[in-house]
Amino acid sequence: MSVSHTLSDQSLRSEGDTNITPARETWKNAISDPKTQQMLAQDSQYFLHQAMSTPCLDALTGANGIYIEDAAGKKYMDFHGNNVHQLGYGHPHVLNKIQQQLVELPFSPRRFTNQTAIDCAKKLTEIAGGDLNRVLFAPGGTSVVGMALKLARYITGNYKVVSLWDSFHGASLDAISVGGEACFREGMGPLMAGVERIPPAVSYRGAFPTQDGSDVHYADYLEYVIEKEGGIGAFIAEGIRNTDVQVPSKAYWQRIREICDKHNVLLIIDDIPNGMGRSGNWFTYQEFGIEPDILCIGKGLGGGVVPIAAMITKDQYNTASHVSLGHYTHEKSPIGCAAALATIEAIEQENLLAKVKADEAYMRDRLEAMKQRYPIIGDVRGVGLLWGVELVTCRESKERALKQAEQVMYRCLELGMSFKVSQGNVLQLSPPLIIEREDLDKALAIVEQAIGEVSL
Incomplete structure (x- = not known):
């Protein structure tokens, strides 16, 4: 028995590039390596098919540093990495520590603690700073979001939540309930x-644009909903929207913090994709001079090797001791x-936070220069080593250049660079934080070449 479901093309493209377009079929048909063909066929046979993953784009046999390598021996600079690759792949310090731990203590059953877990929790409270000094670990980011929602209900006694349209907080039923993407x-x-969902603070094509590009009024919308709806326990949002890279202003986030304090609403920041240094700070909220009540982190926390996530909150919320969160x-x-x-030690030892801030200025200059040269680029936005390049068919109408964005992505893959496309027309560029300037320059040259070709 099967039920037919239909979604708009835009909804299907919201989280990333899809695997059901004619362009993907063309890419698949061009693969001539027998080993790759066999692996893709086996993958398609044994895995449940789902949007954006199976059937797959390619088959990998290696991942090292900033590169992934396919079964045919081709290497790609990875500017996607499912947001776990802050340190690239196979970072020697991470691998050494994991191997050492495997020998000493490979598993710790519940009801027991261990020094490594204690040290990790302590270190997380140090880099989060402020009043964020209580930790719970989980196997993945979606689980951490679930724990945060449960804690917020328990603390406030209110079960209602406000989130943002176009947000993503995981794929479990509770996470998609608060997520803002219809495809999930x-x-x-x-x-x-x-x-309750409210519009995100989007300056380029937002729901309520202003002449000066300000976004604080999107925060005021939160207060309106809180006052009208009543019973709101939490507001959950990404500090910076990851997929199509939306960076709210400092004024927006400070107003959000003020509103949450005024109405006793807990502020949950989902920093699962962007934490661990991608913004040039340990966590994105530090970019805006605020502090959440609950912080959710994951993905790159495990160094691109081990799945691990964490919820960090305040001592004053350590009140649910008889509940299994x-x-x-x-x-x-x-x-x-x-x-x-x-992972934390490597970021500190290699001074990556300062490096990312220097790379931010370089990325901004390079991408803005591209925008001046190519009218197809409608907007460039980003922070640290997280950037979005929005392609449009016309700068005045801001019509999304869906076909051209796909062409750019597949051309970049041909040239040895991988990234994803969000909302159908936003090139999302998030390289490993360890990337050398020479490689960053090479990657941006590939992007410019591809954009130049589709602009002809």
Whole structure:
């Protein structure tokens, strides 16, 4: 028995480039390597098919540093990495610490603690700073979001949540309930009750644009909903929208913090994709001079090797001791915590936060110069080593250049560079933080070449 579901083309493209377009079929048909063809056929046979992943783009046999390598031996600079590759792949410090931990203590059952988990929790409270001094670990970011929602309900006694349209907080039922992308809710039926969504702070093509590009009025919308709806316990949002790279102003986030304090609403920042240095800060909220009540992190926390995530909150919210907020099998994983500690140590030892800020200025200059040369680029936005290049068919109408964005992506793949396209027309560029300037320059030259070719 099957049920037919339909979504708009725009909804299907919201989180990333899809695997069901004619361009993907053309890419697939061009693959001539027998080993790759065999692996892709086997993958398609044994895995459930789902948007954006199976059937797959290519088959990998290696990942090292800033590169992934396919079965035919071709290497790609990875500017996507599912947001786990802050340190690239196979970072020696991370691997060494994991190997050492495997020998000493490979697993820690619940009801027991271990020094590696304790040290990792302590270190996370140090880099988060402020009043964020209590930690819970989980196997992945979606689970951490679930724990944060549960804690917010318990603390406030209110189950209602406000989130943003176009947001992504994970793929479980509770996470898609608060997420703002329709492609994850399609066909799922009733979800978690009490979710109100408001427009995100988008300056380029926002729901309520202003002449001067200001975005504080989007924060005022939150107060309007809180006052009209009542019973709101939490507001959840990414500090910076990852996929199509939306960077709110400092004034916006400070107004959000003020509103949450005024109405006793907990502020949950989802920094799962962008934490661990991508903004040039440990966490994106530090870019805006605020502090959340609950912070969710994951993805790159495990150094691109081990799945691990964490919820960090304040001592004053350590009040649910008789409730199992997480209760996950790998709750205090020595392996995961060893990877996380090693990741933090590598970022510190290699002074990557300062490097990322220097790279930010370079990326901004290069991309803005491209925008001046190519009318197809409607907007450039970003922070640290997270950038979005929005392609349009016309700068005045801002019509999304869907076909051209796909052409650019597949051309860049041909030239040895991988990234994803979000919202159908935004080239999302998020290289490893360890990338050398020479390689960054080479990658941007590939992007410019591809854009130049589709602009002819």
